[in-house]
Amino acid sequence: MVTLxxxxxxxxxxxxxxxxxxxxxxxxxxxRFLAARPPADRSARRLLCFxxxxxxxxxxxxxxxxxxxxxxxxPVRLPGRESLLREPPLTDTGRLVETLAEDLxxxxxxxxxxxxxxxxxxxxxxxxxHLTGSGRRGPDVVLVGAxxxxxxxxxxxxxxxxxxxxxxxxCLLGDDDSxxxxxxxxxxxxxxxxxxxRADLQLARSLRSAPPAPLPCPLWAFxxxxxxxxxxxxxxAWELCTTxxxxxxxxxxxxxxxxxxxxxxxxxxxxxxxLPVSAPHVD
Numbered sequence: 001m002v003t004l005x006x007x008x009x010x011x012x013x014x015x016x017x018x019x020x021x022x023x024x025x026x027x028x029x030x031x032r033f034l035a036a037r038p039p040a041d042r043s044a045r046r047l048l049c050f051x052x053x054x055x056x057x058x059x060x061x062x063x064x065x066x067x068x069x070x071x072x073x074x075p076v077r078l079p080g081r082e083s084l085l086r087e088p089p090l091t092d093t094g095r096l097v098e099t100l101a102e103d104l105x106x107x108x109x110x111x112x113x114x115x116x117x118x119x120x121x122x123x124x125x126x127x128x129x130h131l132t133g134s135g136r137r138g139p140d141v142v143l144v145g146a147x148x149x150x151x152x153x154x155x156x157x158x159x160x161x162x163x164x165x166x167x168x169x170x171c172l173l174g175d176d177d178s179x180x181x182x183x184x185x186x187x188x189x190x191x192x193x194x195x196x197x198r199a200d201l202q203l204a205r206s207l208r209s210a211p212p213a214p215l216p217c218p219l220w221a222f223x224x225x226x227x228x229x230x231x232x233x234x235x236x237a238w239e240l241c242t243t244x245x246x247x248x249x250x251x252x253x254x255x256x257x258x259x260x261x262x263x264x265x266x267x268x269x270x271x272x273x274x275l276p277v278s279a280p281h282v283d
Contacts, residue, residue, distance in 0.1 A: 032084070033103050035075040036064075044072040045275045046112040047267070048104070048139075050120030050127075052146070052258070053200035054193060056081040059117065059258055066261050068268035070277070074107070076100070078123075080199060089199035093206040096123065097130035105136070111276045113141045115267055117258045118230075119200055121147035122207040125241065128215055141274045142215055142242075143267055145222035146255050148230050149237035151212040157205045166194050218245040220270055224257040225250050 031038070035057030038046065047067070051059040057075035064073045078096075080089030090096045100123075108131065116124030121144035132138035148154060158164065219242035223235035232250060239246040247270075251262045 031103055031107070033076050033078070033100065035077050035082070036073065038074060038107060039072040041072075042110060043070070043277050045070055045271045045277065046072050046074060046107060046110060047271060048107070048112060048114050048124075049073060049075045050114065050116035050123045051075065051078070052118040052120055053204065054081075054197040058082070062259075063264045066264035066268075068265065068272070071268050071271050073264075076104070078200075080196060089196070089203070091199055091202040091206060093126055093203075093210055096203065096206075097127050100127055101130060101134070101136065108137050111140050113143065113271055113275055114139045115143040115145070116147070117144075118146045118255070119204050119207075121145060122150055122204060125150060125215070126207055126210065128217070129213055132216060138215075139217055140276065141218045141220065141270065143220040143222070143270060144235075144238060145258065145263065146224060146227060146230055146235075147238075148234035149212075149241060150208055150210075151240065152234055152237055154204065154208065156201060157208070160198065160201050160205050166190070169194055169197070212241065214240065215242045216244060218242065218247075218274055220247045220249065222257075222263060222266070223248065223250045224253045224255060226253065227255045227257070229255045 049057075049060045049063065051057060057077040060073060060075040063075075067073055077084055078090060079087035090099065114124035114128060116122065124139075124142055124144060128139050128142050219238060221235045221238040223230065223232045225232075232248075236248050239248070249266060251257050251260070251266060253260050253262075257263050
């Protein structure tokens, strides 16, 4: 299952522009998919975060404060949203992982971790497999949330079928968290949002179509206790996706528990226990 957007695309772009106005162009040239500068302090544990379908880096607003000390939160923004709104979305797994690996490769020289929420969990999993399979340093730990394991089916992928209407897609989502009434009442916002969702659902189909393979690193999976879209059992099935340790943890909330306080606090605790700290650089 993939999580869906509860913020109009246009509003997300405006808000993101205000947040990143102080970032120099040269910084974006180095990592154009990052929504935050990598820290100069090499002792900080680097956490690359991958957002849910239809959303963007704003999904992790507030995480820097909530995750606790010693962790640098680095949200990754996929094309087709926020400051990358004019770029075509990536809907093919191969192109996605190759593009992200090339852009983010300088960050992979130090200990780091991935967190992915719903669609972002599938992205994190496939990118980690691509990195280790191509001889690069993989993440020291991968954390996923609100996502059924990649070997399982997802009913939302039916929306990628030809002729599947916006009305049917809106009905399939079925709750105000996914598509709030204020969005449905504004046709332009609704159209733009559903177009972004369709592209991300195509990506989700591609990510789930690849043969499942296990990661060599520890894997933590988080499930929302009241999530109506993904069951705890479906999240537990991620245990087949690692040859290392697996841990399952439930947290308060529905499908969008990424917005709450408990998940980032829990992620910070895991990283401080699992992730080594880089030694200070000496010239």
